[in-house]
Amino acid sequence: MKGEDLIATFRRFVREEGLLRGTERLLVAVSGGLDSTTLAHLLHAEGYFIVIAHCNYHLRGEESDRDEAAVKALAETLGVPLAVGSFPLRKSDGNVQLRAREIRYTYFKKILDEYSCDLLVTAHHADDALESLLFHLIRGTGLPGIRGIPSRTDFPLVRPLLSSSRSQILEYARQHGLTWREDASNQSDDYARNRIRHHLVPRLQEMGLTPEGASTTLGHLRSAEFFYLRGLASVAETCLRRQGGRIVFDRRTELLTFTDTLTLLHHHTAYMGFGDDAYRQMLTVTGNRIIPGRGYRARVSPAEIVFEPGTPESAAEEPVQVHRLPFTAELPGGRIELAVTDRPRVLSGADQYCRLPELPLLLRPRRAGDRMQPFGMQGSKKIQDILVDDKVAIWERDDLRLLCTPAGSIVAIVGHRIADDWAVGEQDDRVLRIRLQKGNPALP
Template identity: 35%
Template sequence: MIERFKKQLQARFSFLENKKLLLATSGGLDSMVMVDLFRKAKFEIAIAHCNFQLRGLESFGDQNFVQEYAEEHAIPFFLTQFDTTAFANDYKLSTQVAARELRYNWFYEVLQEEGYDYILTAHHADDNIETFLINLSRGTGLDGFTGIPEQNGEIVRPMLSLTRQDILEYAQNEGLQWREDSSNASDKYVRNKIRHHLVPLLKSLNPQFMEAFQKTQSYLQDASEMVEDASTMVYQQVVRQDDEVFYIDLKQLLKLPNYKAYLYQWLKDFGFTSWDDIYELVDSLSGKQIYSSDFRLIKDREQLILSPIVKEDANLSFLVHKEEQDVNLPLKLTLKEVDSITDPSNTSIFVDAEKLVFPLVLKKWIEGDDFQPLGMGGKSKKLSKFFKDEKMSLLEKEATWVLWSGDTVVWIVGKRADERFKVRKQTLKLLNIQLV
């Protein structure tokens, strides 16, 4: 199998040539075969072993086995130990998810600190089947059926074309030793149930099941690429991006025969799970929101707005003292005494300096705030009503700062000044406040 493996590396993983490779090695059959294959193929390798301390002395037996193998074959060895159970409890994760997060975070640390190029894992064709069936049972989308990727950034899985039987036969023929993980014999985990019961049944029904499955996955991968291409083309017509904020034009979206599929394709990587709620958001009233852990989707008139969740103290305020000419947080403002009014605008206002009570206060608006918009003859208006009339989105409202003098609004920054600080004929000191 070594020659077959070398040919596969040349055909699909030629980028690994002359690179420093970090091999994730548990001590089990799959990872020990991977180490042996790469060692015999003369690659520059190192072994990385994680002791998750989940199986008592057995875990330390795995650690000692892998370390002794590395020493015997003069292979650089990296070791770490985790209190996986404590980590899982602290972050309210399953043991499997906790172990995955811990090991991959550590792999990346070793990669960077020790100058290795890629992390290699020993996932194989049977792992692909199990993952497919797990995703099928959970009702995943097309991406869940396309298989474990051969490469994901610095993570490379060079053994996906090999079956568990291929790996076992190679290990037996080469006289390799490995450790058996006792937890693999238990049906406690869904993956083990599928491995022990469902996959053998499928193989018994069709002796060529592995070949047929791999062919099917290839077709699914082609279909996924077509979907991605179509999604990208439509995205350019329907979605506008401004920095980290995305605006989905609902008029254009609803012209599509299957707009839900496009929404799913565009939003799936942002952590959303309540897809029915998202689809209903299209017909909801303005202001309704759907949240993921890090993002939110807002219905705003004829658009959906996707933005990161910004955790900000609503009571946060900043003082602007009389002697200050430049203010840099949270906005950049300049304050300067001038002799006359030149080019006033929403971003550059002129006020009667003698009416100001310092320090001025810069803070976010809250419901109930009102002001007297410049040019409206002293009539009061709720800020919420002003924002509505200006057709400002929820994001724009949340991003708006208000400059106060005592309990009186001086300026809705960048939007409208207040009538009460208007420069008049009797004004003696003019102050220009500008948003830079």
């Protein structure tokens, strides 16, 4: 393809999608790489008023500073305003990509206001949309994931290169003598999207798949989503109602199949942080049940499901310290009661018993890699594997609490297993009783 193909594709996509009128003031996010450098040059050449914005996270040392220098040089060459934000991050700062994204868009919002810009413009293109589609297909998704990256969002943000391929962008950059920076991390297979780009996409292209063909399909899917959303809104009127900050679903409706209901609930409550297994539990559980989400909860009864604000996940995940006995705590999995009692004749039953540990104790959620040796077993085992073997439902596992000593030794999986080291012996006259009462409060 020739460089002019990018211009033609850009103009057609902008016209068909109604993205730009030509009178807006545009804030262009530029990393210094090929795609964003080309976008800034193209928009400027097409006569748009642009401001360039760049974020330096200092994650790659001098390389990050060279990226910033390249962006400054581009802005000077084009003669356009430039805004640069410095936000030092460390690779140890949890999910760095997510953190950087949050910082980036907060900064862009600030610069939009400072420069009186109407829209943020990013350089996502057809190859990105294809990779995003494949990524979501691998993870599991619905139509919003299949239709790929949207051409606009309410941010306000537009992506005018979504119908343009990486090869078109590269040819344009070469024809116009542009220079850009290459991020070495783009060549690494440490990230799932890079593995898709380096290994899966080339195989599919060998079979005839092209970014241009995928772009056409994604365009039809974006159109289909428009009607899909209207249909969801129409169906919701028959079985969903909003009461202030709550959403109430009528479980007695006969209009929807099981899968239809999953789709409807997921669409209207996706921001509440429920997983697929949680939704399935809502539709299959009998009696009353509370199912926690992320800052929300679902209160289930035979007649309805009430989605409402609940205990924030961060609070629910905080360890609880036990400084004295008896002790009672209301936690997501139910009420946990700890008390010292005489050794019972029979140690089996709903309650658990263990040797008396020294205080303080800790009740905490399970963590990746947690291990213990269950009573009666040889060798230690991952908590995750113990729960699988005991057929503990997926949606109950995150609600479980581990009883631990201050040194970190796991005494018990509350409600399920006692560690072998803490099993009651014949010489133990006084023991610790662990009682779990699962909460199923009645719904209003």
